[in-house]
Amino acid sequence: MSQPQPIDVPQQVEQNPQTGDKPEDVRGKSQGQLVRQRFFGNTGAVVSLIVLLFIVVLSVTSLGVGPIPGWWKWNPDATGTVLNGGRPTLSLLPPSLGEHPFGQDNLGRDLFAMAMQGTQYSLVVMIVVGLIAGLVGTVVGGLSGYFRGWTEAVLMRLTDVIIIIPLVILAALLGRLAISWVRTHDLPTFATVIALGLLIGLASWPPLARLVRGEFLTLREREFVDAARLAGASSGRIIFKHILPNTVGVITVNITLLMSSAILLETALSYLGLGIQAPDWSLGRLISENQTAFATRPWLFWWPGVFIVAIALTINFIGDGLRDAFDPRQRKFNPKRARETGERTDQYPDALTASEPGTKPAVNAGAETGTRGDTGRDGR
Numbered sequence: 001m002s003q004p005q006p007i008d009v010p011q012q013v014e015q016n017p018q019t020g021d022k023p024e025d026v027r028g029k030s031q032g033q034l035v036r037q038r039f040f041g042n043t044g045a046v047v048s049l050i051v052l053l054f055i056v057v058l059s060v061t062s063l064g065v066g067p068i069p070g071w072w073k074w075n076p077d078a079t080g081t082v083l084n085g086g087r088p089t090l091s092l093l094p095p096s097l098g099e100h101p102f103g104q105d106n107l108g109r110d111l112f113a114m115a116m117q118g119t120q121y122s123l124v125v126m127i128v129v130g131l132i133a134g135l136v137g138t139v140v141g142g143l144s145g146y147f148r149g150w151t152e153a154v155l156m157r158l159t160d161v162i163i164i165i166p167l168v169i170l171a172a173l174l175g176r177l178a179i180s181w182v183r184t185h186d187l188p189t190f191a192t193v194i195a196l197g198l199l200i201g202l203a204s205w206p207p208l209a210r211l212v213r214g215e216f217l218t219l220r221e222r223e224f225v226d227a228a229r230l231a232g233a234s235s236g237r238i239i240f241k242h243i244l245p246n247t248v249g250v251i252t253v254n255i256t257l258l259m260s261s262a263i264l265l266e267t268a269l270s271y272l273g274l275g276i277q278a279p280d281w282s283l284g285r286l287i288s289e290n291q292t293a294f295a296t297r298p299w300l301f302w303w304p305g306v307f308i309v310a311i312a313l314t315i316n317f318i319g320d321g322l323r324d325a326f327d328p329r330q331r332k333f334n335p336k337r338a339r340e341t342g343e344r345t346d347q348y349p350d351a352l353t354a355s356e357p358g359t360k361p362a363v364n365a366g367a368e369t370g371t372r373g374d375t376g377r378d379g380r
Helices: 031-040 045-061 109-149 149-163 167-184 190-206 206-219 223-230 237-273 283-289 299-327 337-345 350-354 362-378
Strands: none
Touching: 031 045, 031 206, 031 299, 045 109, 045 299, 109 149, 109 190, 109 206, 109 237, 109 283, 109 299, 109 362, 149 206, 167 190, 167 237, 206 350, 237 283, 237 299, 283 299
């Protein structure tokens, strides 16, 4: 009885036919590398990140921070002569900022300087809200989801009480308390901005806490957590080493969404007179102060509105990009790679069939058939 001879599978199956390199899909990559690759492959998220960084750099460098001066010559409160009816002097062709690129109000104050100060304060509030709401929501949701029992009952009832109160009303009350406290203690303006962001953050964490609790409830029943318990790991080690790293994606994405909502909430509070107060400026206060000039000088509305919409949209697009990057089920279709894969399939059909998991190689299947055929012909 003849024995089947082994057939060598061409090694080009695991390599690029042109360069000899392994396909990108089969190269070993860490979780961080995969997340970065997916995020930077999202065009909308990358463009939004560039736009947001441009807004941050522009607002910080134009007026400066603290004792560090900026490059713009006008201060937000400096009055002057109204030039050309206060119209913007910004020109694209030829590119030029002019004397007052965003225009002037009826007192001759430079709108560009006021908009940059409002953007700075709005960004600070947004960052503080993201940090506070992310920290409190993660702690409350993680503890309630892991320990269950009375811990979950107490923390979730507290979350329910806070979440049923309209966020605008709760933030307005807390913001008013923050402003009164800062003025009572004669603290600088920056303390008002920090306090406002802190209290808005303390009112914004319940949705994140619910999401984190759901993730912890799912992950605490997984096999790797049971294995850690059997190995004698403490609850703290299980939470920080095994469960929390697997919830980073959910937490990061929802913090970006909270930050986007925070800047809109701060704008609404300032518009209502419950946020940043005079003599300081925020984007919402700029719109509130100039609402009577909408028909005669609409540019006083345009520029604060443009910055509000731009910041909110960029944060949302970045959040969408992070969601897709952290989700392993998301995979961007690459026509070039698909075409190359099709060419390799046509060139080595048997080898590619053999490489599929759970499928016997075609060459081995043929050998087994030949063996059975020889046995059948021998009649043994």
